[in-house]
Amino acid sequence: MIEPEAKKFFPRLIWLVILAAALTLMYQFWKLPVRDLSGNEGLFAAIASEINLSKPMSMAHGVAIKNQYFLYPWLCAAVQKYTALDMISVLRFVNLFFVCCTALLIAAAAGWTRNFKAGLIGCAMFCANGYVFMYTLTAGPLMMSLNIR
Numbered sequence: 001m002i003e004p005e006a007k008k009f010f011p012r013l014i015w016l017v018i019l020a021a022a023l024t025l026m027y028q029f030w031k032l033p034v035r036d037l038s039g040n041e042g043l044f045a046a047i048a049s050e051i052n053l054s055k056p057m058s059m060a061h062g063v064a065i066k067n068q069y070f071l072y073p074w075l076c077a078a079v080q081k082y083t084a085l086d087m088i089s090v091l092r093f094v095n096l097f098f099v100c101c102t103a104l105l106i107a108a109a110a111g112w113t114r115n116f117k118a119g120l121i122g123c124a125m126f127c128a129n130g131y132v133f134m135y136t137l138t139a140g141p142l143m144m145s146l147n148i149r
Helices: 004-027 039-050 071-082 087-113 116-128 130-136
Strands: none
Touching: 004 116, 004 130, 039 071, 039 087, 071 087, 087 116, 087 130, 116 130
């Protein structure tokens, strides 16, 4: 006799695989490093390449930048220092990482308070939102909840 919880596992696994495949095709993360940097992305790349990990301060081309948060470029510089990725990949994958963390948090919160379907739908709605989709594909601290303006 199969336990009731074991019967629920495989349909849930299938739905998770379908959601992961759909989001992978939608975001196409393998194409993220291919595109050129925009103006703001170039600024973040310049800041991240010049930031000192022990004394974080937003500087680009030797000039301190006013009203600029240092956490996103600092994190990108730290990831690039300890991995073999180039700066363009790091800038965009850090952003994608925070979108995935937020989607998992939404899925967990809805899944624990309601049920599995609510968590799955919450995750899908967050990731398929046009605002999230548009700003995930460009590098910036917006998905870290840090506004640059």
